[in-house]
Amino acid sequence: MRPARRRGSLGGAMTSSKNNPSAGDIAREALLSIPNPLGRFPGPLRIPEVRGMHHYLSGEAFFVALKNEVEQLVRSAPEDHDILVQAFNVFFREIRYVEPHTIVFRGALNSGQDASVIAHFSQCVAHVVYLPKAGPERVIAGFWRDPAGG
Structure with a gap:
């Protein structure tokens, strides 16, 4: 009762x-x-x-961690070096997060050809690196967000 x-x-x-x-x-x-x-x-x-499981099954944490590490390296790397993200054996200068699961990397191969990789966040292993500048201007990897379905 x-x-x-x-x-x-x-x-x-x-x-x-x-x-x-x-x-x-x-x-x-x-x-x-x-x-x-x-x-x-x-x-x-x-x-x-x-909270629902959506928070734990999205690429948000990966994207934020990668962005934070680039910002940290910008503060500590020499000024005459580029800050890039290396993943899938390619150096990337642009990283875009397409909610809720997709990371789009854009950069260039060692041969200079443009390259893009689209991956589910769970398949990504990335390195944030600094290299001597490839051109007259310093390149720092940039980050963008696309809303779901956008």
């Missing part, structure tokens, strides 16, 4: 009907049933928001 509805020490009354409790009500009841050696909580206890 379910206990009667009550105003708990969590600071709020349960709002669902007695015969059809919500998941939040069930969680609140479970928390209220745990003895509290300190007495009342000083304020309402907040149940953390549960």
Whole structure:
């Protein structure tokens, strides 16, 4: 038998009907049933928001980490060096993140020919490197975001 509805020490009354409790009500009841050696909580206890798996299954973390490492190397590398990303045996000067899974790399082969690689983020292993400048201007790998489907 379910206990009667009550105003708990969590600071709020349960709002669902007695015969059809919500998941939040069930969680609140479970928390209220745990003895509290300190007495009342000083304020309402907040149940953390549960995030979907989408956050963990996207290329966001890879893209941000790569961008941060380029920025770090820009601060520490000699001024007369280019900062590039090396992946798939190619040096890249442009990296684009197409949400939620795709990384597009654009750069040049050692022979000077333009090259692009499109990859799922889970297939990427990249190195951030600095090399002596190839031309009169310093080249620093750039980053762009494309929204989903864009």
